[in-house]
Amino acid sequence: MQHPAENPWKTVSHENVYDNPWINVTEYQVINPSGNPGIYGKIHFKNVAIGVIPLDTDMNTYLVGQYRYVLNQYCWEIPEGGGPEGSDPLESAKRELLEETGLKATEWTEILQMHLSNSVSDELSIIYLARGLQQHEAEPEDTEDLLVNKIPFEEVYRMVNAGEITDSVTVAAVLKIKLMQLENRL
Template structure:
């Protein structure tokens, strides 16, 4: 598919509005593609979003439940977290899986790269399927109060389709794995 290579946006000035160890918010004064002046805000993430769908030999997976501050509600998700931009995403995935579930996997398959909200942020998500699981002790961060449940993958798929799971990384990853299972392209 053909698309223009040149950026139609012109930046006339920029200012950092907020900065912390995890995000940076910049406001841009711009000339938009129609030639009119305007503003644009960008949230820069200092980590990648990393997700893991662990699958055991019986096609069970693991959901992690936690109260999410930003949305002020409880959320069931695949094991996920942040990986520094200068860290190998697979190493971040291995760390997150161990931290949140206590699982170590022998086999890893990258299944999905996606931008999570490309209209306001540059956050990139990378998701893996992990198999050949061995159980150890979970090592959650001190900011995490987690519940972990082993659930049949088909039940997690049903939960996604019913809107009971709304986390975008989880929804996209579960749908991708279901498609790969239907197409017999998932190495398990």
Template structure:
């Protein structure tokens, strides 16, 4: 599909508002597409968002549960985390899977590339399918208090459809894998 490449936004100034090792926040003074002055805030993410949907031979997957500070509620998700931009994303995916579940996979397929909240941030995610699973010891980070459950994929798909799973990376991965199953194209 053809789309315009011209950027209708004009930046007239910028101010760094906040910065830490994971994100920065910049406020821009802009001329908007209608030609009027305004402001726009952008959250810059210093890492890629990485997600892994592990799927065993019996079509079970592994959900990771944790309390998410930002949304002030418990969340069930696939194994996921951040990967430095300068590292190979697949290496980050392998690390996250091992850290959170203790699993290693023989076969990896990139499922999806996704912008997670493109109205306010540049956060970009890559989601993988992991097959040929082998169990080792998990190595969670100190900030993670995780519960891991092995769950039939069909149940996880229903959880997504019922709104019980709302994490965007997990939703995208589960819907993509469901399509692959329906199309008989599951790697």
């Protein structure tokens, strides 16, 4: 697909307005594509979002339930977390799977990379399929109060389609796995 090579936005100045160990927020004074002055805020994530969809030989997967502070609600999602910028995302995926579910996998396949909200943030997500599962002891972080459920993949697919699961990483992972299943690529 063809697209313009030059950025139509012009940055006049920028100011860091917030910074913590996980995010940085910058406000930009800009000239927008129509030539008018404006502002643009950018949230920079200091981690890569990592998602893991574990599948066993019977096509069961594992969902993690937890209360999401920002949404003020309980959510079910695939094992996910963050890996520091510059680190190996596969090692982060292995750590997250073990932390949240107690599972280790012998087969890993990267199935998807996506930006989670490209209008206000640069957050990148990398999603892996984990196979060859072995149960070990979970190692949750002290901020995590998790429930883990082993569920048939088709039930999780139904939950996504019914809108019962709304986490974007989980939705994307489940739909990608379903597509791979339909194309006989699993």
